[in-house]
Amino acid sequence: MQHFTRDRRQALRILAAAATAPLLSGARAQAAPASWPDIEARARGQKVFFNAWGGSERTNAYLQWAADEVDRRWGIALQHVKVTDTAEAVRRVRSEKQAGRTSGGSVDMVWINGENFLTMKREGLLFGPFAERLPHYRWVDTQGKPTTRIDFSEPVEGMEAPWGMAQFTFFADAQRVAQPPRSMAALLEFARSRPGRVTYPRPPNFHGTTFLKQALLEVGGDRAVFSRPYAGAAFADATAPLWAWLDALHPHLWRAGRQFPANAAAIRQMMADGELHLAMTFNPNEAANEIAAGRLPRSVVSWQNDGGSVGNTHFLAIPFNARAPEAAQVVIDFLLSPQAQARKADIAVWGDGTVLAVERLPEPERSLFAAARAPGQVERPAPVLLEPHGSWVEPLEREWLRRYGQ
Numbered sequence: 001m002q003h004f005t006r007d008r009r010q011a012l013r014i015l016a017a018a019a020t021a022p023l024l025s026g027a028r029a030q031a032a033p034a035s036w037p038d039i040e041a042r043a044r045g046q047k048v049f050f051n052a053w054g055g056s057e058r059t060n061a062y063l064q065w066a067a068d069e070v071d072r073r074w075g076i077a078l079q080h081v082k083v084t085d086t087a088e089a090v091r092r093v094r095s096e097k098q099a100g101r102t103s104g105g106s107v108d109m110v111w112i113n114g115e116n117f118l119t120m121k122r123e124g125l126l127f128g129p130f131a132e133r134l135p136h137y138r139w140v141d142t143q144g145k146p147t148t149r150i151d152f153s154e155p156v157e158g159m160e161a162p163w164g165m166a167q168f169t170f171f172a173d174a175q176r177v178a179q180p181p182r183s184m185a186a187l188l189e190f191a192r193s194r195p196g197r198v199t200y201p202r203p204p205n206f207h208g209t210t211f212l213k214q215a216l217l218e219v220g221g222d223r224a225v226f227s228r229p230y231a232g233a234a235f236a237d238a239t240a241p242l243w244a245w246l247d248a249l250h251p252h253l254w255r256a257g258r259q260f261p262a263n264a265a266a267i268r269q270m271m272a273d274g275e276l277h278l279a280m281t282f283n284p285n286e287a288a289n290e291i292a293a294g295r296l297p298r299s300v301v302s303w304q305n306d307g308g309s310v311g312n313t314h315f316l317a318i319p320f321n322a323r324a325p326e327a328a329q330v331v332i333d334f335l336l337s338p339q340a341q342a343r344k345a346d347i348a349v350w351g352d353g354t355v356l357a358v359e360r361l362p363e364p365e366r367s368l369f370a371a372a373r374a375p376g377q378v379e380r381p382a383p384v385l386l387e388p389h390g391s392w393v394e395p396l397e398r399e400w401l402r403r404y405g406q
Contacts, residue, residue, distance in 0.1 A: 036135055039326045040074065046327035047077040051089035052111035054082025058289065058350045062343070070334055076327045081107075086116045093125045093319045105321035109328045112160060113314045114152045115390035120317065121159055127318040127325050129158025134329065136336035137161065141357035145384075147313040148355050152390035153227040160315035161332050164344065165353035167311035168214050169378060171287040171302040172271065172278040180278070182306045184218040188245065190278075191252040197277040199253045201267060202260035202405075204397040210282055212242065212396055214310045217385050219245045226388035230395055239396070243403065250404065257404070272296055285351030288376035292347055298375045304382035311384035313355060342368035347377075 034042075054060060060080065067078035083089055089110045096105050112120070120126050131137060140162055142148050148162040149155065156162075172180055181190040191198040201208035217223055220241045225234055250257025254276060261267050264281055271279040272295065281287070284304070290296040316335065318328045334340055338361055341354040358369045373379075388396075 033133060034326075036133075039329055043074055043076060043324070043327035043330040045075050046324040047079065048108040048324050048327045048331055049079050049081050049106060050109040050111075050331070051081045051083050051086070051107050052109075053084070053086065054080065055084065062350050065343070066331070066335060066340060069340075070331050073334070074327070074330055076331060078331055086110065086112055090116050090119055090125070093120070093321070094123060096321055097123070097125060102321050104323045105319055107319045108322040108324045109331065110317050110319065111163070111314065112317050113312060114387070115393050117151045117156075117160060117315065117317065118154050118390040120319070121154065121157075125320055126159045127320050127322055127328075128160075130318065130325075130329055131156070131158045131161035131332075133158075134161060134333040134336060136333050136338075139338065139356045139361060140336070141355060141360075144357065145313065145355060147311060147384065147386065150386065151315060152312065152387040152393075154390055156315070160317035161336060162313045162355040163316050163332075163335060164314050165311065165355060166282045166314060167284050167304060167353075167381070167384060168210050168280065168282055168309045169284045169286070169302050169304050170278055170280050171300055171376070173297060173299050174301045175297075175299045176274070176277050180301070180303050182303060184215045184245065184305065188249050188252075191249055194277055195252050196254050196256075197275075199255075199257075199260060199267065199276060200280065201263050203400045205263050207264035207280060207282060208260065209393060209397055210310055211280060212400060213388055214305070214385070215245055216242045216388070216396070217310065218305065218307060223385075226392055227386060229389050230391035232395075235395060235399075239399065243399075246404070268296075283351065284353065284378045284381070285347055285374075285376075288347050288374040289351045291376040292374065296376070300376050302376055302378045303380070304378055306382060308383040308385040310387060312387045338365035338368055345369060346371060347374045 050063070052063065060082070063078075063080045067080065070076040070078050089107050093105060093107055140148050145165060151160065170180065181187040187198070200211040203209045203212060216226070216239065220238065225231075225238050261270065264279065267276060268279045268281075268290070270276040283289075284302060287296060287300050287302045291298055291300060316332045318325055322328055336355070338356065341356050344350050344352045345354045354369065358366055
């Protein structure tokens with residue numbers, strides 16, 4: 001709890017700075033914001049190319065539902081451009097800017113956070129600020145969920161709209177794991193007692209890098225250094241406890257830490273098969289989703305480390321040269337609506353955490369979120385540990401590959 005309090009104070013300091021910071025030059029801002037009815041009128045009949053990860057059937061099905069809804073309500077054609085890595089869309093927008101294509105771009109919306117948002121913000125590749133002018137933004141929980149305005153310790157400043165919440169979570173079959181390890185120190189002892197039954201995805205896989213960040217924040221010293229932009233001079237001392245912890249852990253991992261699975265999905269299947277004794281995810285509801293789909297037994301339980309768990313918000317942004325910025329704003333506002341957020345949070349649909357302050361919603365919108373707890377969901381959510389600044393990600397991954405990536 002002490003770490004959580006310090007992180008919240010740090011978050012508030014960053015938010016205060018964000019409130020007074022000037023907007024980054026190069027972003028396409030609206031000189032005189034149009035009224036919302038005017039934006040809706042312009043949006044009608046437009047087509048929106050939404051670049052978003054396409055690796056989940058549940059996510060894809062949800063986006064198809066959203067596409068049907070915005071078509072019915074506003075005549076907007078929402079096309080899901082499925083990408084395997086958001087950096088693909090970032091590179092495309094950057095190339096268009098370098099070629100002088102300041103309008104009519106190929107990307108109208110992008111699902112984004114972390115280092116990709118940092119890149120687009122720094123390089124003036126974003127439209128806005130727009131997020132806090134959206135009608136449904138008034139229900140966003142900016143107080144209880146500070147990461148809705150801070151993206152990997154970078155102030156959002158209205159340049160992207162929060163869409164969903166995520167937090168690093170472990171899960172295991174309670175029939176094999178009666179007492180889950182609830183800290184990274186306990187995980188080390190757990191691995192020692194069960195050689196070959198624990199591993200993590202190979203960085204730079206997202207879940208593998210998140211595992212590194214969770215360990216970094218737990219076993220290291222002053223977390224404040226990671227909330228600031230990367231500093232080469234501080235790297236060695238700041239990360240030394242992480243490498244010492246990994247050196248102690250790796251000999252007890254699956255294949256003695258000489259090989260690592262490609263992704264979290266592979267680890268989930270290995271856990272389901274009994275080869276591994278725990279798995280990890282960034283969606284606290286993943287195990288519940290898998291139980292509901294019949295791919296995991298009802299005896300699987302999920303947990304987050306008692307001292308806090310790395311958490312963040314994922315966002316929706318509009319590139320500076322979008323061909324349909326009005327329709328993109330209308331789509332994003334719809335995705336922030338209680339109806340769309342409640343459907344997304346439903347275990348049977350997606351199970352992605354809402355960014356809204358549900359307790360502030362009027363009835364009947366609040367009742368949309370009143371589903372009973374499903375088997376496999378986290379029983380005691382942990383405090384959120386703020387993500388290190390996005391600029392730390394690449395140096396961490398590079399050093400991991402140098403040390404362990406042979």
